[in-house]
Amino acid sequence: MKPSRGETYGLTIEETFGEASSVFATTVVTLTSQQTGRVVDALFAAMKRSGHQPSVLTFTRKAPIRLTEPDGVRLALTLLATQPIAKHERVRALVAGINAMSTEETYYWYSKCIGVDANRARKALRTLLSND
Template identity: 85%
Template structure:
């Protein structure tokens, strides 16, 4: 028997479909006074077995600059903005499209100090279609994330 005639058998694994859905959740980190920072996590799975990974974490100063975008995401996901308080213990669940848009806003505005530029970025991301936000989100968490975030900031704010 020659080498080309030998066939190695590899045990096959059955692939199982994941039944869980992708969602996002906000986790509040209390700070001094009545301020808070935030972490947005991407989650997979249902209540019993949830896999979560942190997408972006904001300081209280960064959080205060994008509070309007936070409230808008809360409303679109069916929550009252009043659930977002510094005493909040439980994570706040966001629908996938709203979580993608909010995560993109948080990633794009995180290193920016100028309020005018932050507003321009938030306005630009809010003007995007759902498909555009998914595209930029995938770029901004991918291999060349820093380059993609810089490209997004350059595209949306004329600075």
């Protein structure tokens, strides 16, 4: 979480590798406070499914919040797909489409959206889910 003005915050999703003694983290996606506000329901859902209370999302939080892998993948995919979108209706369609996906589908699209042709895959996913 990255505090912003007032009671808003940005968000960074990191993918971690390794054991507790030696963990390597790489940033998957970073959102501004405005972008985070548009997908806050998806963020709360990921927290809840990972066993956290929504109250862990505080403006002063410094420590990372660990999500279960499937929930982290689904949230990251949601953020990757919605990040450049301005239209609220389209953001809602993308979030709903990703929420309707099976776990296997989210892993497939996640791997595509962070791979070599990530930009093309993200555009394809947005087109598929928002009918644009």
